[in-house]
Amino acid sequence: MKISSPCGMKVVLDGTIPPSSGLSSSSALVCCAALATLHANKLTLSKTELAEVCAKCERYIGTEGGGMDQSISFLAKAGTAKYIKFNPLRAVDVTLPDGAVFVIASSLVEANKAATAHFNTRVVECRLATQVMAHVKLLPWREFRTLRQLQQRLNATLPDMVALTVEWLHEGSYTKQEICKLLEVTAEELNEASMSPNTLHVQEFKLRDRAMHVYEEADRVHRFKEIAETGASTGTTLKDLGSLMIESHASCRELYECSCQALDNLVQACIGAGAYGSRLTGAGWGGCTVSLVPEANLKSFLSKVQELYYGQDLTLFAKFEAAHALFPTKPSAGAAIYTY
Secondary structure, three states, X not given: OOOOOOOOOOOOOOOOOOOOOOOOHHHHHHHHHHHHHHHHOOOOOOHHHHHHHHHHHHHHHOOOOOOHXXXXXXXXXXXXXXXXEOOOOXXXXXXXXXXXXXXXXXXXXXXXXXXXXXXXXXXXXXXXXXXXXXXXXXXXXXXXXXXXXXXXXXXXXXXXXXXXXXXXXXXXXXXXXXHHHHHOOOHHHHHHHHOOHHHOOOOEEOHHHHHHHHHHHHHHHHXXXXXXXXXXXXXXXXXXXXXXXXXXXXXXXXXXXXXXXXHHHHHHHHHHXXXXXXXXXXXXXXXXXXXXXXXXXXXXXXXXXXXXXHHHOHHHHHOOOHHHHEEEEOOOOOOOOOOO
């Protein structure tokens, strides 16, 4: 779609999402700008088309992100979670059990994923894990970019892929030289086929750990959806969902290594305050946690977290409005145009 004579706009921007907090503030801005531009120019796109366009737009800053943030920004529905799948993009409603609420808590550590190579390094590690495993199976490894593509090609289940990852990839780090030798390419050829501009300097890659995290995390998503859909609104159901969140954070900390000490401390504070489960949300390396909390105990939970975590440094907490650092939330509707 091209706009031959774009309409001028006077724009006032405001928001309540804390920046660099892992709550998709950058994606929210991109989605808002896209929707406003379409409306001003009397053009239309479907919600899925908008989500896909916005995901591509964000990659121009050099971050190799996916499309989850943009998808939920447009496809979100009040009162329900969304199970999102890609290629093609589609979303399914998932009804959450009654009796609990999600609580967002800021670690007060800013996480600007565009300012470092951490985020892209994880993407490259997953890509290299995919390509090394494809090479083991004598497949044309250059054709594979994601772990999901390899799983589909092998027609394997997620548990199968976990087992194959353990079998085909060794523990610890691979050096760049080792990967070049395995794939029978030069460093320059590997840079062109697999690396991103801000990861060319990286010399060691934890392929097995990253692939294990991705496949096991995908399996946890499936189990979360199944429990939410089939379980009654009981304490056991909510505890099972919370356990998956706790497992998820442990994997983020130990296998994907995208957590940080502040996030780990905050997760423990949230669990200690009575959450069924808690994990980091967003890219990691700072930002926020999301916790599943008994609705009946919400007030005491908020009070205990403020004491256990923020009470350690009230100067830091004072830099943020309380409503931006620690607050309950429920699924809401996605982006929309309001006219007056």
